Amino acid sequence: MMIWSVIDILICALVVALAMAALYAPALRQRVMFFIAFGLVVAITWARLHAPDLALAEAIIGAGLTGAMLLMSLDHTSDMPREPASYGLRIGSAAMGGVLILGLMMIVSSLYPIHDGAPTLAVSQRQVESGVSHPVTAVLLNFRAWDTLLELAVLLSAALGILNLGPARRSCGHAASLTDGLARVLVPLLILSAGYLLWKGAFAPGGAFQAGAVLASAAVVIHLTGWEKLPRVGLRSLRLLLLVGPTLFVAVGLLPLLNGQAFLQYPVELAGLLILLIESAAMVSIAGMLTLVYLGGHPHANWPIELVNPKEPM
């Protein structure tokens, strides 16, 4: 047990040190690099705290996609050296922040030891009714399916907002020769692992979100090679791609109303099948939404028709 305490202290120190580096490194590029490293150490932390679903999601989404997104954004962001705030203001804000942190730490410590509450006990008792044997998937898609439905709605609104903000970031062409060979190996493997994660989610860590994020990272790899070998995605199929997950989720949720049951209260004997159906559709939509989030704009190059800054050739 001694060795675990040492490992815990090391992980925590690393998390804090990388967070400080990502927040206070002098150049933005350095901060992005430290942030990616921070995400990976946090993924290890989730694994240590017995949360493998989160470790997967953090490594793919938190470190991978967010990191790729930030790196792409570096091109048009300058370091913007601003005048530092006045001395008094800095001291004051640091003092207030210190009080906040200390207060929060005291509140957090007063919560221990933690006992299982009624909702947790209910989840473990009613696990068999959920149709899946992995508790996190049961909570996500059955017991708290509302949360997940609204999460898809949040993702959809973010994707719609991004679609309306202009054309996508262009891929860096100079990397194409390097990544072309890599993409041929990576993309099929990523698609395969997405299917595996989706199927596995019923009884082990995995599920629609991790699988969708893996598919989105396949799209990131393709984007890095320069899109050329990919058929154009039409506006109609893009809409279909984004809407199939949320629509199917709502439709399956509405079905129990015909039997006089509540919204999203699946029949026990069909729950496993319905969850797999919802997750498959959700995976496709999540992949589309996360790809849009990464691209940061409409995939059509000349969108909107009239650009504010016309000197950039699109």
Add this chain to the structure above:
Amino acid sequence: MGSSPLLYAVTGALIFGIGLLASLRDEALLARIIAINISGVGVFLMLVSFAYRGFELAPDPIPHALVLTGIVVAVAASGLALALEKRLAELPKSKTHKEDSP
């Protein structure tokens, strides 16, 4: 196995605080987006350490599901913020963005 989840929870509180403080500084938008993401990870760290039940026992799945939702919402919000930032950078430099010139 008394103290290790507490250590992670306290680290989470610390990360949340320093991330929040850094996100309020007057800096490049990209740096503030990073700061908000880090402070979000602080919240996740607290939630997940509340879910931890020791080596032998299975953890509480409800905070895990909440944090999974949180990670996805965080990337969506950051993506929207970065797209807005890109749009701001594309706009012709106008009175909204030039502050250092007197």
